[in-house]
Amino acid sequence: xxxxLQKQFxxxxxxxxxxARLLVGVLAASFFLFIGIPLAALVIREPPALLWLAISxxxxxxxxxxxxxxxxxxxxLTVVFGLPVAYVLAxxxxxxxxxxxxxxxxxxxxxxxxxxxxxxxxxxxFGLLGRYLSPLGITLPFTTVAVxxxxxxxxxxxxxxxxxxxxxxxxxxxxxAAYTLRASPLYAFRRIVFPLIRxxxxxxxxxxxxxxxxxxxxxxxxAGNFPGTTETTPIAVYIAAESNxxxxxxxxxxxxxxxxxxxxxxxxxxxRIRG
Amino acid sequence: MKHFPRIFLIAVVGCMLxxxxxxxxxxxxxxxxxxxxxxxxxxxxxxxxxxFNAIATAYHxxxxxxxxxxxxxxxxxxxxxxxxxxxxxxxxxxxxxxxxKASDAGLVNTSRIFVKNRLVVILPINNPGNITSxxxxxxxxxxxxxxxxxxxxxxxxxxxxxxxxxxxxYGASYASAVLSNVVSLEDNVKAVVQKVQLGEADAGFVxxxxxxxxxxxxxxxxxxxxxxxxIAQYPIAVVKxxxxxxxxxxxxxFVLSPAGQTILAKYHFITTSV
Numbered sequence: 001x002x003x004x005l006q007k008q009f010x011x012x013x014x015x016x017x018x019x020a021r022l023l024v025g026v027l028a029a030s031f032f033l034f035i036g037i038p039l040a041a042l043v044i045r046e047p048p049a050l051l052w053l054a055i056s057x058x059x060x061x062x063x064x065x066x067x068x069x070x071x072x073x074x075x076x077l078t079v080v081f082g083l084p085v086a087y088v089l090a091x092x093x094x095x096x097x098x099x100x101x102x103x104x105x106x107x108x109x110x111x112x113x114x115x116x117x118x119x120x121x122x123x124x125x126f127g128l129l130g131r132y133l134s135p136l137g138i139t140l141p142f143t144t145v146a147v148x149x150x151x152x153x154x155x156x157x158x159x160x161x162x163x164x165x166x167x168x169x170x171x172x173x174x175x176x177a178a179y180t181l182r183a184s185p186l187y188a189f190r191r192i193v194f195p196l197i198r199x200x201x202x203x204x205x206x207x208x209x210x211x212x213x214x215x216x217x218x219x220x221x222x223a224g225n226f227p228g229t230t231e232t233t234p235i236a237v238y239i240a241a242e243s244n245x246x247x248x249x250x251x252x253x254x255x256x257x258x259x260x261x262x263x264x265x266x267x268x269x270x271x272r273i274r275g
Numbered sequence: 276m277k278h279f280p281r282i283f284l285i286a287v288v289g290c291m292l293x294x295x296x297x298x299x300x301x302x303x304x305x306x307x308x309x310x311x312x313x314x315x316x317x318x319x320x321x322x323x324x325x326x327f328n329a330i331a332t333a334y335h336x337x338x339x340x341x342x343x344x345x346x347x348x349x350x351x352x353x354x355x356x357x358x359x360x361x362x363x364x365x366x367x368x369x370x371x372x373x374x375x376k377a378s379d380a381g382l383v384n385t386s387r388i389f390v391k392n393r394l395v396v397i398l399p400i401n402n403p404g405n406i407t408s409x410x411x412x413x414x415x416x417x418x419x420x421x422x423x424x425x426x427x428x429x430x431x432x433x434x435x436x437x438x439x440x441x442x443x444x445y446g447a448s449y450a451s452a453v454l455s456n457v458v459s460l461e462d463n464v465k466a467v468v469q470k471v472q473l474g475e476a477d478a479g480f481v482x483x484x485x486x487x488x489x490x491x492x493x494x495x496x497x498x499x500x501x502x503x504x505x506i507a508q509y510p511i512a513v514v515k516x517x518x519x520x521x522x523x524x525x526x527x528x529f530v531l532s533p534a535g536q537t538i539l540a541k542y543h544f545i546t547t548s549v
Binding site: 117120121124125126141142220221224225226227230231238239240242243244 | 349351352403418420423424425426457458459460461462466469470473474475
């Protein structure tokens with residue numbers, strides 16, 4: 001005996017709703033496992049005592065310290081230079097804008113080692129620009145400055161694209177309303193635009209920072225590898241992996257912990273602003 | 276912006292077609308010879324790249340049914356890959372240490388030294404550090420690029436410096452003076468070649484065979500006298516898990532034969548007298 005039409009519908013709806021939920025759940029859960037299990041494998045591979053021993057080595061501490069300092073500087077500089085870039089790309093219409101927009105994303109496509117070579121043949125001793133710097137006594141390769149430059153080169157697109165998306169999605173009417181109330185552009189940016197795009201900025205900062213923390217190829221190519229001046233944590237991990245997998249894993253865990261803490265803090269900060 | 280999804284769709288379909296084309300064209304490209312064709316997977320140290328490619332070409336001409344596929348990498352990485360049951364038939368290492376490791380783990384059959392290599396000092400062709408002898412490497416302010424100690428070449432370079440320090444001509448402080456000029460510790464020999472070739476470092480320690488035809492015009496070479504040099508020994512062996520053991524052994528025999536050794540000598544290896 002057929003069900004009344006209404007009942008049939010609702011039964012169908014409930015069924016499809018649950019099957020959709022199940023599908024989403026299964027897909028999402030399998031992805032979390034795909035990402036989570038390899039990371040967990042790193043963390044549980046070595047006993048905690050051994051991890052601690054490897055981490056407390058002076059070279060390891062030095063590398064972690066250098067990573068924190070250089071990525072802080074590179075992220076700060078990325079924001080200082082990247083925010084105007086995002087603003088120009090999101091707001092101004094001019095010929096060649098699409099080209100510039102694509103150009104800014106290029107460093108993410110480039111294999112990092114190639115990015116390093118590009119920096120080397122530009123800022124190196126005999127590079128396009130570097131050759132004018134060396135008579136002034138400035139050489140960039142093998143210095144901490146080069147580490148920061150490599151990080152900015154590779155990581156800044158993540159911030160710029162995120163900031164640009166935030167600016168593009170922003171309803172300009174709020175800003176225009178401020179102008180009708182005679183707000184200066186700077187005031188309008190500080191009080192209207194900035195608070196509205198803050199979540200986008202924070203997520204961009206998080207992405208760029210994390211990318212800079214993990215940077216290896218461009219850094220080792222452009223800046224080289226020397227403990228204390230250019231040996232960041234990923235490079236130390238990479239070199240250690242050649243001979244001593246245990247200490248490589250231990251350092252990776254530190255890198256993971258720092259990145260995880262940083263990204264989580266930014267995320268929580270973002271949610272607090274929203275809520 | 277309205278047309279974005281359509282363009283995107285076209286791009287995606289285009290990529291899929293390309294991928295399908297690539298996938299279908301690969302097997303079609305290899306003709307099937309009368310005898311059963313086999314593929315030998317040769318895991319070889321990076322420094323063997325140019326010479327082994329040449330050997331493979333020569334070998335394939337003599338044995339058209341054997342195709343050789345190479346996996347070039349640092350010996351320590353190859354050893355790890357074989358230990359994790361990567362499908363290898365032949366393992367050619369740039370040092371005895373990694374071959375011993377593989378053999379101790381029961382991964383390979385008896386190995387044989389098939390070639391030797393020596394270290395040299397390379398300088399950029401314009402010689403910015405004004406270096407004319409090994410002694411100049413101890414001059415203050417010289418930028419020296421070295422491999423990390425985990426890399427065999429890095430270990431050998433330090434041995435060379437120690438050997439030179441023991442000779443009265445250089446003095447006991449020579450090694451430490453040179454090491455204080457080191458600006459970077461690279462993870463492989465090719466990275467040292469790259470930085471010296473670009474003129475970023477004034478000098479670097481590499482294998483003689485790394486001064487390949489492609490970079491020879493950009494580099495100057497200072498030889499390290501044999502008594503102070505470290506001669507790297509390259510062992511080769513059949514991998515135990517190989518399903519083509521006899522073909523793998525035949526390939527190794529060719530490498531050890533005068534024909535194989537002649538090719539290796541062309542790439543500046545020190546050949547073993549067979």
